[in-house]
Amino acid sequence: MNTTNTLKVAMIQSDLVWENPTANRNQFEAKINSLAEDIDVIVLPEMFTTGFTMNASAVAETMKGETVQWLQNLAQKKSTAITGSIVVCENDHFYNRLLFVHPSGKIDSYDKKHTFTLAGEHEVFSAGTDRIIVEYKGWKICPLICYDLRFPIWARNTENYDLLLYVASWPKPRIEAWDSLLKARAIENMSYTIGANRVGVDANEYEYTGNTVCYDTLGNCLVKNNQGTEETLIIELDKVTQIKARNRFRFLDDRDEFILQ
Numbered sequence: 001m002n003t004t005n006t007l008k009v010a011m012i013q014s015d016l017v018w019e020n021p022t023a024n025r026n027q028f029e030a031k032i033n034s035l036a037e038d039i040d041v042i043v044l045p046e047m048f049t050t051g052f053t054m055n056a057s058a059v060a061e062t063m064k065g066e067t068v069q070w071l072q073n074l075a076q077k078k079s080t081a082i083t084g085s086i087v088v089c090e091n092d093h094f095y096n097r098l099l100f101v102h103p104s105g106k107i108d109s110y111d112k113k114h115t116f117t118l119a120g121e122h123e124v125f126s127a128g129t130d131r132i133i134v135e136y137k138g139w140k141i142c143p144l145i146c147y148d149l150r151f152p153i154w155a156r157n158t159e160n161y162d163l164l165l166y167v168a169s170w171p172k173p174r175i176e177a178w179d180s181l182l183k184a185r186a187i188e189n190m191s192y193t194i195g196a197n198r199v200g201v202d203a204n205e206y207e208y209t210g211n212t213v214c215y216d217t218l219g220n221c222l223v224k225n226n227q228g229t230e231e232t233l234i235i236e237l238d239k240v241t242q243i244k245a246r247n248r249f250r251f252l253d254d255r256d257e258f259i260l261q
Helices: 021-033 066-078 146-150 172-189 239-249
Strands: 006-013 041-043 081-090 093-101 107-111 134-136 139-145 163-168 192-197 199-201 207-209 212-215 221-225 231-238
Touching: 006 021, 006 192, 006 212, 021 066, 066 081, 066 093, 066 107, 081 163, 093 139, 107 139, 139 146, 146 163, 146 172, 163 172, 172 192, 172 207, 172 212, 212 231, 221 231, 231 239
Parallel strands: 006 041, 041 081, 139 163, 163 192
Antiparallel strands: 006 231, 081 093, 093 107, 134 139, 192 212, 199 207, 212 221
16 A cells, blocks of 8 residues: 555544434435545544444444445545444444444454443443554554543553544533543644544434544644534644654653553
8 A cells, every 4th residue: 555644634523313324324425425635534423323322232233234335335436544433243242343444445443442331331332452553554543432532541652653543422511521631642642633523412412512623743733623513624644744743852752661451
């Protein structure tokens, strides 16, 4: 695969149709088809086909299901990677699974490690055990999901990744934590950090204001929508700029050494 020093990312901040994968696929396909620029990575929210539902048995798909095939076909058609999480059933377990679908059809997957106990997610979904680093166009990308954001050790940049990426359904009452923690993750890991969140009101009457955002290596905000509106935010990341900042300050050289059990 070709490598590049720049990565153009589109973050689709959207409302979701509750537990309706077909309607959500259709609306995201229309939004993706409307993009006028060539994009390297398209980021969709957490559980983008259903909303953040605990009704897993009614909406779960397999890794050979319609949404996976749709992602592969669309990624190939648009020559872009697409990522977001869906509800997956595998070996009689449900997972909140992030899929990173390459233009070739290759899939990297990550199962949410920190299930959201406040909503009872841990009673329905099995927690993942392994973090992944996606290798794409010469970039190392660390994809995580929503509640993972509250646990900085899980995001710790021991691989010198280039981009930390969160997909989320993070509600309005705790949106200040979302903003603060994303900025902190960018600063402490000296990495571009993206948080892609949904908007609208779900069937449980939870409101989402989005606040989809990208921070740079030093915690500067590069792009953000905190208006609660649907929008596709586009940002071009520059690896050379990030490397220069890391080489100048070298904060990652002073990381504490320990092993996460």
